Amino acid sequence: MTSLRVFCMVADLRSFAAAAERLDLSPAMASKHVMHLESRVGSRLLNRTSRHVSLTEVGALYVAQAKQVLEGLDEVEAAISNVTVTPRGTLRLSAPVWVATTCFTGMLADYHRRYPDVCLDMDLSGRKVNLVDEGFDLALRATAPDRLDPGLVARPLMQIDFCLMASPAYLRRTARPQTAADLNGHALLRYSGMGVNDNLTLDSPDGPQAVTLRTVMQSENETMLHLAALEGMGLVFLPTWMVQTDIAEGRLEPVLPTALGFHTTLHAVYPSRRYLSAKVRTFIDFLAAQTASEFQPTLSTNPA
Known part of the structure; x- marks a missing residue:
């Protein structure tokens, strides 16, 4: 797991030296950990030059899964030791275009004030993303339950x-x-x-x-x-x-x-994992705690 942590840190900081300093390792040891990981997976994960470090295409896919593994491990260890894990890291979220409203942005601001160590990375392209293959933590989807992927967990949040x-x-x-x-x-x-x-x-x-x-x-x-x-x-x-x-x-x-x-239900959809990371769990719980009445305007017609 050390090699995974080193790789993720290098990927985030785009620097072996910075990652080594953060993890209290020598740059040479950090490089060895990444080389060991590349040897195990049989692919180059990072492009290296004298001034720049970047993820390869394989590395970009691998780092998303590696972070999920590490977050899950942290959750398990916290559960065993009865320690509460502080939500942190990047939460990759896919949502419909129409959530880009003042109302929903206010919700995000409230969540950020409560959990300032979580960075929200939001995809509002409107396309149906593949959560696992593309490294998304969570998606908000407004649809009937029978139209959701049976391989995913769907938690109903509110009526739209x-x-x-x-x-x-x-x-x-x-x-x-x-x-x-x-x-x-x-x-x-x-x-x-x-x-x-x-x-x-x-x-x-x-x-x-x-x-x-x-x-x-x-x-x-x-x-x-x-x-x-x-x-x-x-x-x-x-x-x-x-x-x-x-x-x-x-x-x-x-x-x-x-x-x-007519109406449909907005669901929080996420990959089936026994241990949700703190950032995903708190975000879903936060959305579920909001009352639907806060986001439903009163409809009225203007006279001709």
Whole structure:
């Protein structure tokens, strides 16, 4: 395990000398530890020059797994000795684009104040990352439980409400829909990551109502669809968490919210490991402790 710790320290500091000083070793001994590890795995893990140390492609994959092993070992040793491990290190987190809100950022700031030794490395690309292969500690995914990878652990955190909405300018230009039937022919900004297409079956006082919309833009990026909706390009399904400020300030309006709203569950998803690192465990517990009401705006419609 010493060789693993030396390798991770060199990878983090990008220097054998700095890592050796931090671990109270000679630079030569630090180099021997890394060479021993490279011999064991049969691949070069670090590129070395007289002035620079960097990870190879294999090394980048290996260091992520090595850190997880070391963190797990620290947790086991702490459990045995009844010592509380202080959360520290980099927490690699994947999340939907729409979490980039003032509300969620406030949560992150609260977590940072509580655990200042944890560095948050956030991927908001919107793609479904491979947690294990890409070295992610955790992902936040809004989906039904049966659509999650069965090889992962999923902890439900909160309900996320979605609503069909549009800008006041669009609704004035096209006439604000009063019934489900009024939606026929309306422009739709379609989120490719959600199972919604041009043909929808909606509830109405007279029973299910089939309507057909007209896709004018589709994208897997919720931010692009959000901006297009603000520009009056069409109707869009978005999580209310993402647009609560726009709703409150009148830039967007819910369209038939009682007929068209739906919700899903936000899950914390992580690889199945018996011993979670302190940084992952505390972050999940922190999110779970937040009440859903803190992040759900009150929907209201503006009169025509």
